[in-house]
Amino acid sequence: MANSQTQFCARVAEVLANGGHDVTMLFVTHLSDFKTDVKIPKGVKSYHLDAFIEGITKESIEKEQSAMIFKDTGLKDMPAMMAMFGRFGKMLQEGCRAVIRNKEFMKWLENEKFDVAYAYIYSTCPIGLIHTAKIPSWVWLNSGPLMDYVAETTGVPIIPSYVPPVMMESHDVMGFVFRTKSFIGHFLMTLFHRKMSSDAETQIFREELNDPSFPHTMDIGAKCPLIIVNSNELYDLPRPTLAKVVNIGGLGVGFDSAKPLTGEFKTISETGKGMIVFSFGSVAAAHEMPLEWKNAILDAFSSLPDYQFVMRYLGTDLNDRLPKNVHLSKWLPQKDLLLHNKTKAFISHGGYNSMQEAISAGVPLVTIALFGDQPKNAQIAKKHGFAVNIQKGTISKETIVEALKEVLENDSYKQKVSRLSAMVRVQPMKPAERLLKWSEFLAEFKTLDNLEPAGQKLNFFQYHSLDVIGFLFTVIFLVFYIFYRILRALVRCCCCRKSHEKKKTE
Template sequence: MKLVAFLVCFMLAFAAVGATIQPREPGWSGSLLVVPMDGSHWTGVKAVAQEMGRRGHKVMVVIPEVSVLLGPGKYYTTRTFPVPYGKQQLDELQARNAEVMESKQLPLLEKISTRISNMRKFVDLQRATAESLLLNQELVDFLKKQNFDAVLTSPAVPTGAILAYNLSLPAVYMLRGLPCGLDSTATACPSPPSYIPRFFTNNSDRMSFRQRVLNVLVSTVEPLLCRLIYWSMEGVASRFLQRDVSVAEILRSGALWLLRYDFSLEFPKPLMPNMVLIGGINCAIKNPLTKEVEEFVEGSGEHGIVVFSLGSLVSSMPKEKAAVFFKAFSMIPQRVLWRYTGEIPDNVPENVKLMKWLPQNDLLGHPKAKAFITHGGTHGIYEGICHGVPMVMIPLFGDQADNVHRMATRGVGVVLSIHDITAETLHDALNSVINDGSYEQRMEKLSAIHNDRPMQPLDLAVYWTEFVMRHKGADHLRPAAHDLNWFQYHSLDVIGFLLFIVLIVTLVTFKCCALCWRRCCRKLQKRKKD
């Protein structure tokens, strides 16, 4: 009996210890707040929000009442807030994106003025959205009561980061990169301009002296560019938090950075422990083609199809420019699926199918996909890489020129200018990427490298988001560089101290030598006198 009692007690104690060492019960679920940015940034954030909700977590997405792409989903709830603009203003802003496709090249000063005007309108819109959310006291109080475990947001427009900072919640950031290098500053990640190309320079990681001069100059003015881009958001943040604060300070508090790239596209560069690469996150989201689209694709026979999309923000173009594409498509044997909402001419070629919305990833994953005409957005680039489809790239604005430059250096696509494009140049580019086997071979190799990974990007993003939620942050990944000032980070105080010691030693040595020299001279003079 005593032996039985001992064994029972031993098993109970072992079970109790086992229960204490389990990090979480199997059915654990958390609560995630999502504050997305409108536009293409929503694609990756939505994928994580949907998957988190599908896995049983409570996910709430806070969105403005009026938006371009934001909306409800099957596995998350939405909470809307009023904004001081309507659908018409968003449509006008989108129409400005299509202006870059005008055939005529504007004079330099007029081009700069137009870009500044467009940027100002975009910044004003984002500031109005941020104020509508952050200064909505009723909504903020409601969110405080929900006891969220973390916030998922895009730091390109730091509304969600500011809200997380105020709610004292760990923030998970998802981004491609920030235009003025603010991501490197906020993460204390080394970013030497000697081999890390800056945005908008079209440099590679192997630069000539002239390119390195440009790269250094751009890196020098990046802090000023950040102030110009984010000064209005800093004003909103300071009013909301009731103290002076910078966007960089807020972003430094982020727990984890989910970066929408990997080194199949990006040039190799340093990363910090709290940076996770999730390039190609949207490739895992697959749906069957509709019967109509499937029949059109299968009807292409041995020639296959060409997929054409200029992204979520540009779905139309001037009539004269569209005519160039229609003419080029009439010259190829492949069938073309084109996301197009502009004016439709009477003589649309029979091999062209126009669609208001394109199942881009599903089409690129089809065996008959032969080429992809893209503007060079990150999501489209990675969908092309995932499925190994060569590209004809036509960058329009933003980081697209840098993205297509990276692809061109790998020999997997052809770059064309939207201003100089003709039916003949487009036909020749399509003919090259489809019929020149070297493009397909290099793209297949790049695709194999990209897809050879232990965990899919979406699963990786979900894992790390759950990690932050379970552990209320990721402080163990935060480098001590955040606690150092500029002098300490670059060891300028240490270098100054060592130089001072060297100077003292040099002076003492010089004085000693001078003293010895004078004494020797005195002895010599004394001997001469004797």
């Protein structure tokens, strides 16, 4: 998917290997022009499998994505967005088909006799592969927080009134309109994933294996014994959960592993009041920003000459007009920069990994959320009081300067992120320890049926007790109705008796 997501998987593999386990990372490449620069950890084996999709390249995907993520999208853009997601889904589906058809790989996967497999969360194809290879146990793994469709499939409680969908720009305090959006969003996201991924991939397994009885991948997913996510209870939104959901947020981020800055970065750090780091992560390319954004950013940075701005930027179009306090680089030692004592703020796209790095380093955020879960992440950071959010549709020199001055001059942002950083630093159980202990526990017992909630077997009416509520309302209605009829009969009886006595008197 992206180098940041591959890096997270590599960190998981490294922890398991350091724990004395035999670990193999499987790299499946769907795009012929994509190469990851993530290094395979020491002691970890790797298996590389090409499953190229004809007509789709990394360059074409990035170009299409850039056309969408840097604009303030609305309803008019929905057809284009749906088409883009459709092509992405098609890529995953055809990639899955290519993997299944690779008999050499399928034989290898079964013959290796793995004890536990880790299935990345974007596609249900890995679930089907695990089932086909008869691997006795598996983990659903994500480099971000718990995905909506995984929660719904495995029985994790979803309460739309204060648990917004992953892709919705909101935190957990919502008014009526946002609660309505949340309710609809949860339903649509689960339905969308089923149509885009699991239904099609299930059919692919049935066709390629010539097995009409092959179980639906979501039925396999419902029996998932363990879910490991790159989240943390201390800064994610509080929500109902299950014991099978294990949070390892901050894995490999590190607090004390920063290296001293060298070369140009060292020189920059020794100049002015401090540094401000700018990065849109490994997916969004900053050089693809609209010209208006570039002008606004450079004008804003030049108006704060006391600070040095370090930008991750792959293009060369700005080289001839850079302000003296702006420095571009195709690569940043991001962790080392954030942990440096001269770094005062981090301008980010709001990616989950970037948010965690800011928390770990104790650096306030200015977020420009672009797509996906980033708007929600930005709202989480804002709720915790260590971020100022700039909406895509409001990018200007003034809004950027205003946001930067707010986090630079208002000490509360630094205080709140520093407190959160201290909490994460001394949390009772470290992410690596959680990962290793739960993985070893699962490897020993294979299945964890005792962690499966009965709620996932209930239908909608049973789960929400609508049948019980309906029954109780009916009983209450009947009681009141019977009481009303009795009272009415008594009143009529009394009235009739009085009328009869009156006639008798006359």
